[in-house]
Amino acid sequence: MKKVTINSVASYAGVSKKTVSRVLNNEPNVSDATREKVLKVFKELDYTPNPIARGLAQNRSFIIGCIYDNPSKSYITRVQTGALAACQENNYNLLIHPCDLRGDALISNIEHLIQTSRLDGLVLTPPFSDFKVLVDFLKAKKIPYARVASAVLDDESISVRSNxxxxxxxxxxHLIRLGHKSIAFIKGHPDHSATEQRFNGYLRALNTHGIEFNERLVEEGNFSYHSGVDSARSILDLNPRPTAVFASNDYMAAAVLKLATQRQLKVPDDISIAGFDNAPIARHIWPGLTTIAQPVEDMTKQAVTKLIEHIAEPQEAPYQVTLEARLITRESTAQIK
Amino acid sequence: MKKVTINSVASYAGVSKKTVSRVLNNEPNVSDATREKVLKVFKELDYTPNPIARGLAQNRSFIIGCIYDNPSKSYITRVQTGALAACQENNYNLLIHPCDLRGDALISNIEHLIQTSRLDGLVLTPPFSDFKVLVDFLKAKKIPYARVASAVLDDESISVRSNxxxxxxxxxxHLIRLGHKSIAFIKGHPDHSATEQRFNGYLRALNTHGIEFNERLVEEGNFSYHSGVDSARSILDLNPRPTAVFASNDYMAAAVLKLATQRQLKVPDDISIAGFDNAPIARHIWPGLTTIAQPVEDMTKQAVTKLIEHIAEPQEAPYQVTLEARLITRESTAQIK
DNA sequence: TCCCAACCTGACACCGGTGTCATAATGTCG
DNA sequence: CGACATTATGACACCGGTGTCAGGTTGGGA
Structure with missing residues (x-):
């Protein structure tokens, strides 16, 4: 299997390599006859352009980086799925890069990543989507980026979120309509903007339905299963015990469920539990968790697609979209007795 | 921020760019004085070589591909973690590529991947690790590859597995020692070589302890949670009901647990349940699952490291390693009453 | 002192594409 | 039919590195 380069195609077709390049890139100013001829040679020789050479000539890598620092593996794979879909459609590659939000070395870490990999753009996933230091750095360096599931729309970047x-x-x-008035809440990780958003939604619902906010019903978690166990302990120890718990994500909700079950409480008869994210675990446990499903793949795919467009056409306008989240009711919530 | 290339470094240091290249690659035949001088300029100008140009010159991409077709997201992220660790140490990038094992287009899909991305090598994760058609294809095309968690050591490739x-x-x-004699088994996906391996281990244990094999206790699953539900139904309907269930992975074991709980069975008092893989769900449910932990990250990291070495030194000998798996006992298994 | 090997170094072509520009071919209009 | 705009094409440099090879230095042994 000998290599087929643009030169072999050119000489085989009897044209210059620049003309071959024109056909490759669908440039104008090529006669139909020539174009046909070259395209035929592409097939005959089974030619595939070398993205590395192309990258060198255009000073591009055709690589999009995706950074994350997220405990939820299912979330990460969903993000990857969406990003990959967009990349494949556009002949880009996806470079995944887990890293520490809190590490002091974050910026230099990212800088090194960009330097060494020559990324064309970066996808920021939670909790990076709203991490000002990083966003400012990218802006200053003029690195194209897109934000997934950010809390704020800033009117100057590519940002796809859900509500x-x-x-x-x-x-x-939903819990209130089931008759619950004493609803505990477990917060997420303070670095994630979703944490505040979800808490605000909780507060607004209480307020809308005239239920007084009780600070003692709120626990600080960090989205990890483990933190959920701690929060669950405090909540189940309360006297009187709340009749429902809304945890900011499904892992923490699963932890509440586990502890409640250990303590011989019946869910949902004795206590209702709700989560957020519709992670796989939400339907892998009994009772299944009532939760909120977000279109993570969709968000990411849209963000990456727009990012790639932006790289090709830098003057492109910002793109700001909010997609809908959806309530999924399962067995873990029920009418209060 | 203007670009720093090998040319600027060369002229700044007052040497030829070839000499700079020599320093970059730690080649011999550079005087210490010159080397020092060039290294100092690297720092002063904050020079980072362009991997794309280097790739073009050496006809390499510094990209390792990782293909998978696996329902377990936690497994995939563990694989990625290990692969990334090895890649980062060697300045390689990781390209992830989910694909269908069963699709007729698999080979052409992979061929296209290799053609367009110019991968330097490929990591095969289950179920691809033992997929003969693909392995033969790669061998014929002389694409370097490494196999992770394959069933067989073939003495001619890089292969890291666990037992x-x-x-x-x-x-x-473990179940037998707890007094169980009627132990149901749920098989995994037939495309995965682990499926047969795990079944064989089950049979050998029965045999070693003089327990007669009962075909009716075996169900066909496919590693998915959903298949576990179906298998669980058949098993729990058996009369007499087995006193223990060993599912080939934790998702299916979780499904058994869920169904058993729905049916008011106490685990482990009424029935013991064991899984395999030590997936996160094994400790996120109550009772926690007794299971087998494999060093997935380690396996993958070793495989990728050896693969990269092999790419650099193609004459390198094959590398065949088997790492140990470890029994983890949790609350889902107990002494029979 | 001379010779040759071992060590340094740089000039130059090359990897496989793309950008620029000059030139040739074709078309349009008065 | 001539002047000029438009389209089609190729020559050549260039992207930022590496491989080859030739030439210059240095050092040790005869």
């Missing part, structure tokens, strides 16, 4: 506040509102309202 | 058969033996023996 966490509304989702939290709806699931809280 | 699934032994793991299954140990967990079955």
């Amino acid at each position: 966490d506040e509304q989702g939290a509102f709806e699931i809280t309202e | 699934d058969e032994q793991g299954a033996f140990e967990i079955t023996e």
